Amino acid sequence: MTTGRGIRLRDVAREAGVHIATASRALNPRTRDRVHPRTAAKVDEAAARLGYEVNLAARTLRTQRSEMVGVLIPDISRPLYPPMMRGIVDVLEQHGYSALLLATDEDEQRERRLVASLRARGVDGFILATAHLRHPLLADAATLGVPTVTLNRTATDASVSSVAPDNEAGMADVATHLVALGHRHIAHVAGPTDTSTGQARAAGLHQALGRLGVTIEPVVDVATDTYSIAEGVRATRRLLMSGAPFTAIVTGNDLLALGALDVLRENRIDCPGQVSVTGFNDLPMMDRVTPALTTVRVPQYEMGRTAARLLVAQLLGEGGEDEASAGPVAVEVRHEVLPVELIVRESTGRPPTNGARRPSGRGRVRAATG
Amino acid sequence: MTTGRGIRLRDVAREAGVHIATASRALNPRTRDRVHPRTAAKVDEAAARLGYEVNLAARTLRTQRSEMVGVLIPDISRPLYPPMMRGIVDVLEQHGYSALLLATDEDEQRERRLVASLRARGVDGFILATAHLRHPLLADAATLGVPTVTLNRTATDASVSSVAPDNEAGMADVATHLVALGHRHIAHVAGPTDTSTGQARAAGLHQALGRLGVTIEPVVDVATDTYSIAEGVRATRRLLMSGAPFTAIVTGNDLLALGALDVLRENRIDCPGQVSVTGFNDLPMMDRVTPALTTVRVPQYEMGRTAARLLVAQLLGEGGEDEASAGPVAVEVRHEVLPVELIVRESTGRPPTNGARRPSGRGRVRAATG
DNA sequence: CTGTTAGCGCGTTCAG
């Protein structure tokens, strides 16, 4: 109700008729029980009357804890991330932490700069959302002793906690689904091999198909450089050019799948009539594209929440750390793998009854543009 | 390369063989020119060697400027916001500011709490993304003297800068487009009346149609409570129930339009064959739903950038403020209205040749579920 | 349970 500007602890203390330190203890939840309830009440009242708000910069300077977490996301406008971010923010807020959001664009230079600025700000921890495997930062962050959790990146580094979807299980579901429908000739538009999701999903698919007695011909197993519609287009064109037969395309990500659908459409190949397509992630609106995409739902919001919970647990754990344990302070490292769910929609169906054949003549494939 | 942890200015000063104050001046861009170039170079070198990183908590405590901005967004996982956030982050980063992202869910209580915590953190400014008109916070923020910019909310408060799309022009384009196609009986699923976008778009539509000599019958002019697919469904069902004739539905937002498309589909009313539909915003994937949505593109990323620029301008302006000007410090308040663009896709076409009639019998309208 | 004292790391006076 009042200004709250420039009101310091000493003002509250004077107003309440107690010493500044007493006011501090009364107002800080962690130390409130060290003060007489009646005194605490008086302080509360004075603080409320004056509109006092603690100065966190001062507290941070004193305690070396900023109660802020740095969240590094390549690009929040890519649809995979917003639900994750929301999950992160929700959990952090619950524990009194705030989220500093930075865009990395997966640019190493930029990342280093941003992390440096976050360290300068004294963030208590990092959440690093990236699937890229080469990530020099990780070694740094761990080395520099700032608690870190990676998000959407399967654990490869034993020293940093991680949260990732169960890519293998998702691909196993996809494989089972397609084989049950009767598909035997399956093509694969794989995600980038320098991402953990790309690798894990590709491996999961191959393993599952192997168990089912189906193999993917190398000529119809193509990789992409990035997760994007354009890359999906490029890769699917290559598939068609190969002339090899297939009745289904498994992709590593919904955007790649959208690109595949575009290429099928431009070549007048019916989906799912002639060729089935699957995606991964279940991004928003995937139920509304045409045909509605069969895909693997990744619990994005829950992944964000989990990452934040893991980080907060470390943060709180560290604070209460007794120095009893000698040796390197064993921060508990955990690797959470969250369950995924196959969502069957309209882009998958039985293969054509006349069996697998080249879905299109080479000459009919449109040349790539641009 | 080195740890950077626990390295203080005094360490750098000692390493460089100068006084701590000199090191401070050399390292701070604003005061660097007050020190001898050779001395500055020595300090730089020492800082680099030691991996020094300024402690921003200390600087903030001293200077009362945190170089952080609080960004309040109802829910980052709603597709309108991520591109805005990206724009904000990009511009802020350019000027050395960081973004603290909070989720408000448009809950007033929560908002107050969050704003209080941001003030406690000493943020230098706020960006408030909300279209809701009643916003007590605004008065507060302005009153408390923290520079604020509203985003996606047309100026109603003269004291706070704002960035908003040109809703009127967008609706004028929609009206012109539909009338040119031959539509004379137009229905309207309006956005919430307690939002500035809802109001401005509704007003813009009515005005434009008025100029074109077309009026919307009150029975086919329905409002919604929120921008959501479910509300679009509810409102469109009401439209059909009314029995009044129309050949086009103009909606206040893409989600409402998706709901309208759902209801048309469930009643086997062809779009655009029997009824055309328009949206607003051009959210991601609107080119891929069926039918691809004719809508008004709002420059979300650019709006984010603009909001951040306006805020930074205020922040920098304030710092350089000479006390020469007596009276209330006139922070420059600006209201930016960004141009929009009509994107014509497949959901609009000529009205049926047999003219306007009730697109569906009352009895055929499915009852609302739930 | 409360008061006293000291200092977190920095920027900014004021002298020289």
Next chain:
DNA sequence: CTGAACGCGCTAACAG
């Protein structure tokens, strides 16, 4: 152009 001293607002240690 550089050095000395002070204090931003708070909390942690130590007394009492």
